[in-house]
Amino acid sequence: MSRHTRVRGLLAATGIAVAVAMTSAGAQALPATAPPATEAASTAVDAWITMPGVTTPTEAQLPFRSSSAQGPVVVGVEPQVRFQRVTGFGAAITDSSAHVLYWLSQQQRDDVMRKLFDPVAGAGISFLRQPIGASDFVADKAYSYDDMPAGQKDYALRHFSIAHDEAQILPLLRQAKKLNPALKIVASPWSPPGWMKDGDSMIDGKVIDSPAIYRAYAGYLVKFVQAYRKAGIKVDYLTVQNEPQALRRKDYPGTDLPWWQEARIVDQLGPALRAADLDTKILGFDHNWGLHPGDVTSYQAVHEDPMYSYPYDLMSTGAARWMPGTAYHCYYADASAQTALKASFPGKDVMMTECEGAYVETFLSVMQNWGTGAIAWNIALDQNHGPHVGGCGTCNGTITVNSTTKAVTYNDQYRDIAHFAKFVPAGSVRIASTFRDTTYGPDPVRTVAFATPDHRTVVVAWNPGKSAKTFTVVSGDRAFDSTLAPGAVATYHWR
Template sequence: MALALTAPTAAAFTSPAAFSPAAVPAAFSPDAAPAVARVWVTTPDGALRLADRGTVAFGRAGADVPTVVVDPGRRFQTIEGFGASITDSSAAVLYRLTPAARDAVMVSLFRDDKLSYLRQPIGASDFTDEPAYTYDDVPAGQTDYALRHFSIAHDRAQILPLLRRARELNPYLKIMATPWSPPAWMKTNGSLVGGRLIDSPRVYQAYAAYLVKFVRAYRAEGVAVDALTIQNEPQNRTPSGYPGMDLPSWQAAEVIERLGPMLRAAGLSTKILGYDHNWSEHPNDAANTPADSVADIDHYPQELLATPAARWISGTAYHCYYGDPSAMTALHDEFPRKDIYFTECSGSRSSDPAHTFSDTLKWHARNLIIGSTRNWAKTVINWNLALDETNGPHTGGCGTCTGVVTVASDGTVTRNAEYYTLGHVARFLRPGAVRVAGTSFGTTGWNGQIQDVAFANPDGSTVLVAHNQNDNPQTFGVRFGDRSFTYTLPGGALATFVWSGRSGDRPLDPAGWTATGSGTDAALAVDDDAATRFTTGTPQRPGQYLQVDLGRVQPVGRIVFDTGASVGDTPRGWAISVSADGRRWAEVATGSGGQFASATLSRGQFRHVRLTLTAADPAAWWSVADVRAYRRAHR
């Protein structure tokens, strides 16, 4: 169900001030322990839409519910932005509105919802209300290697004015650009639909020059292009009636080897991103792979980054239409110095349109807002910014895609679920925000648990975005340093929590840790993923243990064994011991029950830590989802 705004005026799009992080109480101090967190919630039934639900108080008492732990002392990727694409179709439907109504929509999107990243087609895509085009079209049989006919005049009517207005409304806005096809005269089939680049140095040079000319032309129009990819979905070899092209990794490398030096010579800082396709290759695409590019099957980003062209490539771009976000982490682990961007996913009309808002909210929360950012994405970009009530106009391609907003023929404008999922991060993350460590029990594959991701803003505030994957309400806890709060999240809901203050914790990176134990999958306790777990697989009895090797002898101030969401599997009695050499052990803490079994150490150094059960429970197994170690505090 979508929210219909029946008066397409500026007043109809004025958002409450409470949607802004500025509404966080001024008493917050980044130098003190947090006192309260402010909460905004969206529910699948649409009853709550980024609704300010007030504050929840931190306390010192531990929670008796599954509790996620936020550790801002471990930092990952810097976030660059969240947004969509002003396609030809988006521009066309926005220009069907009166100037005042159109500007009200832009204000709602870029000032109020704070969308901060746009991915712009270079020429036509599948979402256009006119014949396909590029910026250098010439009659069939002719060529234009000198690019004398190059012109972006087409974009001056609608697209460029909208881009300039978006940047006025959000000065932090970034823009990347992607072609669906080069000019037809550069291609083997002489068409914008299908085919491949002609395998010729002259063509590679011309295509690189075409892209540089685009960036320079946009800059002259007041629109800076922060990043480029050189082909949308390069393994989609048979687009259904819209521009597209097969671009194997070896041809992409040929273009990039020319494009990189050209951008530098032109004094342009525009980044080059590779791939720009799905998390995993669709089987239909794999089945149609030509003999000269079989190495690209489910390995395209790796193949491209293994070429000399990699020195010009800043990162890799991904889409959502096949596979799982974990593919981005797999690539990051192989090429940790190359960034990851998530650059396209469309919402989709459900088979029962009444469920579209709910279905989109849940899927995008799980896979994009949380799933992608937890897997190293610096951006989350939806597809069309705006479409009409028939999910168009479009040429071939998707007939069920939805936009961030829908603009009906009568001027009614509807904020769709994408507006709110993006808003749950875009409104609260400031430029320079960084993803930080946080345990999460939910998975992108859906396991019914609380799924979350945490960020630190430059001003010292912390942002936690949490999604209840279950259809029923769930109560969970959030721990930050030695303070925590509990909150009950409605079924399927998405929430953003914002607080300010320091935790004081200095967590260690678990990379390289190993584990053994009295059960199965001991390694899952040290995989930095609280959604997986080590378990005894049998009822608890004294002597069962989990032992962790931290890789080297080092000073550790605190060690924590975290049961995670399986609160029934907490150890009934336990003892923690430490050792420098794995032979001589010293017991440092004992206890019983609770999600967290922990020990605090004021002196000494060690490499090994072991938790041993000291009590039996014939009715319960024992699990550990996460082991964490913290540096000793300076005195």
């Protein structure tokens, strides 16, 4: 699917997100605090502007003026109307990503990691998704942390080991955490070990419907969190299955996991995490905003219920007490699904944990629809969209590492992540931003706004149109004017 095509689908939700969120789910009553008396308010707005295909951002200062004079196009920022708190923004250090990053010299790799994770010198990536075992993006073959010979089981998990990750993945994670101590991690399995499934394989199949297997799988995930913590990496969130509605994975790990089985696993996992004194949170679902027609066909082919309301059914079970939120992917439908779920379960969070080709329009839509965080897919791949074993043959990395020249290219996704991660730290709160255009021009500017813990206001704006857009941003009695070229993205921030 082209970027242009998906943009239109995503933005179908964006235009109504604030109104729906305020009327259906209810804005959060979070305190609006003034800056400390020792901190003077900004006299100008800092702007950080990028263009598609342009490597270096443009930085500028825009003067404030009185809001009494407003032009025909106005973005209104309302700090007193507050919504969800932010967890972070980022991508995933898959096995493939780690592999291509280790093609680089230590000096090159250090420079790349700084540009990815350093909040001052780089993009400030603050949220990572880590596969638990293999995904389709592996350099060699599928693996879990407790592989067994065919026909054998390991209920006691005596063979559990994260040795596979010790050479490349864990050193990168430790380096990322050092560069950005606020970094959060959500970890997701593409499959349990094969011996826990009816086909004795990580590829396709179902989890065996057995209390002993559910306990073993919960223990497996707890051991993963413990092992990572011992290795210096805290896992903040877990999901129990990547894309549980994607049946018939024929060449890479995947599991058909109905909602009732996920609930049974979570009912084991929640108490097991607590008993191990781990504060890792469980997220439910971890799949698309809507059920993809291809997945419907897969269900029909095996005479199964398509489970159109999977996240609702899951959150309606007793297992919901162990799940503070739901994870979504971007590959079908649009982010308004997040607002709908939030309206039904207002005490639960929503976030996007995977989106290949995540650009600013994706992040805007996710955040306007109650998302606490947004994560792209591979943080790095080669020029041939790999290495990978099965699965996606057209996926791109946030950066590209050339397998021959070792040249590093920072793609548009890198800069679009930076517009959020660099300026909107964890603990920020989304605030209301409205748009008025009395010219009724096509492709209006899209915005989302935040209040940060250090008392800054941040507005991310994108011009999706084919002509330049001039507009006024108004916040209280102050305003500033800006013009964005076609396709340009700007992050404005002030105290």
